[in-house]
Amino acid sequence: MLSKKFPRAMLAHTPTPIEKLPRLSKLLSGPNIYVKRDDCTGLAFGGNKARQLEYYIGEALQKKADTILITSAVQSNYLRSAVAAARKYGLDIEVQQEERVPGQPSEYYKSGNAYLLKLMGAKLHHYPVGEDEEGADNAMYDRAEVLRKKGKRPYVIPLAGTHTPLGALGYVDCAEEILSQLSDGSIWIDAFITASGSGTTHTGLLAGLRARGSKIPVHGICVRRDQKSQSERVLKKTNEVGKMIGHENLISEKDILITDATLSPGYGRLNDQVREAINLAAREEGLLVDPVYTGKALAGLIHLIRTGRFSKSQNVMFIHTGGTPALFGYPDLIE
Numbered sequence: 001m002l003s004k005k006f007p008r009a010m011l012a013h014t015p016t017p018i019e020k021l022p023r024l025s026k027l028l029s030g031p032n033i034y035v036k037r038d039d040c041t042g043l044a045f046g047g048n049k050a051r052q053l054e055y056y057i058g059e060a061l062q063k064k065a066d067t068i069l070i071t072s073a074v075q076s077n078y079l080r081s082a083v084a085a086a087r088k089y090g091l092d093i094e095v096q097q098e099e100r101v102p103g104q105p106s107e108y109y110k111s112g113n114a115y116l117l118k119l120m121g122a123k124l125h126h127y128p129v130g131e132d133e134e135g136a137d138n139a140m141y142d143r144a145e146v147l148r149k150k151g152k153r154p155y156v157i158p159l160a161g162t163h164t165p166l167g168a169l170g171y172v173d174c175a176e177e178i179l180s181q182l183s184d185g186s187i188w189i190d191a192f193i194t195a196s197g198s199g200t201t202h203t204g205l206l207a208g209l210r211a212r213g214s215k216i217p218v219h220g221i222c223v224r225r226d227q228k229s230q231s232e233r234v235l236k237k238t239n240e241v242g243k244m245i246g247h248e249n250l251i252s253e254k255d256i257l258i259t260d261a262t263l264s265p266g267y268g269r270l271n272d273q274v275r276e277a278i279n280l281a282a283r284e285e286g287l288l289v290d291p292v293y294t295g296k297a298l299a300g301l302i303h304l305i306r307t308g309r310f311s312k313s314q315n316v317m318f319i320h321t322g323g324t325p326a327l328f329g330y331p332d333l334i335e
């Protein structure tokens with residue numbers, strides 16, 4: 001394994017299955033769509049954060065931490081997964097919820113992931129802004145200092161893009177896992193499609209594939225930032241991940257395939273393309289995708305198909321990064 005020198009906690013159920021989506025593929029008259037079921041990673045409703053957290057919790061355990069501190073959005077899968085991971089290892093956890101999507105209905109604050117955090121007994125903090133990653137991290141470092149003075153051993157999982165992207169190692173692992181699942185030759189894949197948020201999943205997958213010599217394109221669908229800023233982020237971060245796994249200059253600009261065609265009006269906010277994607281997956285395939293990430297990513301894939309990016313004879317793999325509990329925080333999805 002490319003990530004073997006890093007300490008790792010075991011959290012995700014892997015390998016996750018690969019399934020075909022024949023009805024959706026036919027309805028869209030495009031390529032054959034496969035789905036990598038990373039919504040089934042097991043940890044408290046699964047999703048991509050289970051793989052990413054293996055390396056943060058791994059480091060926290062190595063440092064003998066007893067309390068995890070983490071920041072994310074109110075309806076965040078990351079917070080829910082981090083709380084579950086901490087509980088699984090008997091650690092205390094404090095989460096800071098940013099106001100990233102103001103003005104949502106009451107379900108957004110009470111149901112889905114917001115509910116599950118409380119169920120698992122996390123201590124909650126509030127951060128009033130949604131676009132101040134450094135400020136939010138600093139608030140957590142201050143809180144860590146308070147805990148340290150009380151004799152605790154805190155470990156902060158940072159939010160800002162400037163920290164070492166340990167979580168991406170989880171998707172380096174996933175890239176190796178997929179290549180091994182494809183290695184018997186029964187299916188081949190012409191392109192991957194994934195949500196691109198912090199870019200951790202996107203960069204890990206891309207770095208893992210290229211480090212193993214695979215040239216399969218990875219299309220990132222913007223769920224938070226526009227195409228330009230996301231492209232810069234992913235290029236920089238993928239090369240950083242490459243370095244962590246012993247490969248300098250792993251990718252160049254032409255490896256960065258990113259669209260923001262389904263992002264509007266912004267993070268955590270619905271549009272008609274996303275509503276359509278969520279409903280199509282649910283009704284054609286019994287597959288649940290979420291309003292914030294995988295619904296937008298699937299809408300992005302549908303957009304790529306409708307604009308002729310893939311031929312009918314090609315096979316594409318949609319990385320289902322999870323997020324399904326957020327469905328309950330968005331009551332107005334039914335068409």
Ligand SMILES: *Cc1c(COP(=O)(O)O)cnc(C)c1O
Nearest residue numbers: 077197198199201293321322323
């Ligand atoms: C966090 C998250 C993403 C985005 O992943 P990044 O690694 O932050 O880009 C995608 N899908 C779901 C369900 C998520 O929770």
